[in-house]
Amino acid sequence: MPNLYSSDGIVYIIGGGPGDPGLITVKGLDRLRQADVVLYDRLVATELLSEASPNAEMIDVGKEPKKHRRSQAEINALLIEKAREGKRVARLKGGDPFVFGRGGEECQALAEAGIRYEVIPGVSSAIAVPAYAGIPVTQRGVTTTFAVVAGHTGDSDSNIDWVGISRIGTIIFLMGVEHMSEIVHQLITHGRSADTPVGVIREGTTANQFVVTGTLADIVEKARGVRPPAVLIVGEVVSLREQLDWFVPQPASLSVETFSKHQTFPLIYASSRELFKD
Ligand SMILES: C[S@@+](CC[C@H](N)C(=O)[O-])C[C@H]1O[C@@H](n2cnc3c(N)ncnc32)[C@H](O)[C@@H]1O
Numbered sequence: 001m002p003n004l005y006s007s008d009g010i011v012y013i014i015g016g017g018p019g020d021p022g023l024i025t026v027k028g029l030d031r032l033r034q035a036d037v038v039l040y041d042r043l044v045a046t047e048l049l050s051e052a053s054p055n056a057e058m059i060d061v062g063k064e065p066k067k068h069r070r071s072q073a074e075i076n077a078l079l080i081e082k083a084r085e086g087k088r089v090a091r092l093k094g095g096d097p098f099v100f101g102r103g104g105e106e107c108q109a110l111a112e113a114g115i116r117y118e119v120i121p122g123v124s125s126a127i128a129v130p131a132y133a134g135i136p137v138t139q140r141g142v143t144t145t146f147a148v149v150a151g152h153t154g155d156s157d158s159n160i161d162w163v164g165i166s167r168i169g170t171i172i173f174l175m176g177v178e179h180m181s182e183i184v185h186q187l188i189t190h191g192r193s194a195d196t197p198v199g200v201i202r203e204g205t206t207a208n209q210f211v212v213t214g215t216l217a218d219i220v221e222k223a224r225g226v227r228p229p230a231v232l233i234v235g236e237v238v239s240l241r242e243q244l245d246w247f248v249p250q251p252a253s254l255s256v257e258t259f260s261k262h263q264t265f266p267l268i269y270a271s272s273r274e275l276f277k278d
Pocket of ligand 1: 043095098124
């Protein structure tokens with residue numbers, strides 16, 4: 001069969017998970033270790049970088065909000081260039097590559113250039129960050145629906161369907177912390193009760209995890225000063241945190257490099273019940 005691709009190189013679009021390095025998938029870690037070149041983002045757990053081969057070329061393409069270090073077009077071009085050199089290229093991204101991660105755009109660029117690629121989905125902050133704060137995004141008897149929304153589209157001139165969004169049981173906003181007052185205003189204006197529980201979780205799943213809870217009526221005041229990266233979660237499920245707050249942020253986070261490449265990850269985060277049982 002003829003080779004349809006322009007080189008033997010390949011790009012692995014890898015979801016690195018939300019912060020706790022143990023949340024990368026087995027397949028993602030495997031591809032990361034095989035890579036000749038690693039292009040990584042800002043929100044990727046630094047412990048994961050030491051999992052790459054010592055000979056791998058490490059390229060920081062991370063972007064701070066409003067401080068674009070490399071444009072998306074430059075990143076796409078770099079992926080194509082390295083793959084055309086016949087290299088195995090790991091594109092390591094925070095959370096899941098296809099959840100507000102521009103992974104789809106990178107795949108389009110690779111497809112157009114005739115470069116082979118694999119997508120290794122990741123654990124998205126949209127679900128994992130609430131989970132580490134003791135908030136299940138759905139719960140029988142509470143809600144069976146959830147939505148994940150890009151919060152920076154919260155300004156009134158955006159085309160977001162606030163009527164529809166407001167009716168969904170659990171609403172998770174990424175990139176929304178700097179637009180919290182507008183989001184709260186839109187939800188209340190479109191019929192959500194001001195008593196609805198809200199959680200704001202910063203640097204979730206990491207040793208720095210910080211959680212503020214309140215209601216639509218008071219969260220803007222209570223979470224004033226919380227900086228990105230943070231997840232904003234709205235809905236009755238937030239109240240379950242009172243019972244399910246299991247995660248105890250540890251001063252020393254999991255370092256995957258301390259484990260042999262053939263070992264499975266140990267569970268380092270004991271539940272608060274285990275830590276404090278008498
Ligand atoms: C550009 S989006 C990328 C989302 C990513 N692809 C995912 O699936 O998690 C970045 C946003 O994700 C959220 N986020 C990512 N990691 C987070 C973390 N550890 N704690 C809180 N929020 C996080 C924040 O809302 C942040 O502004």
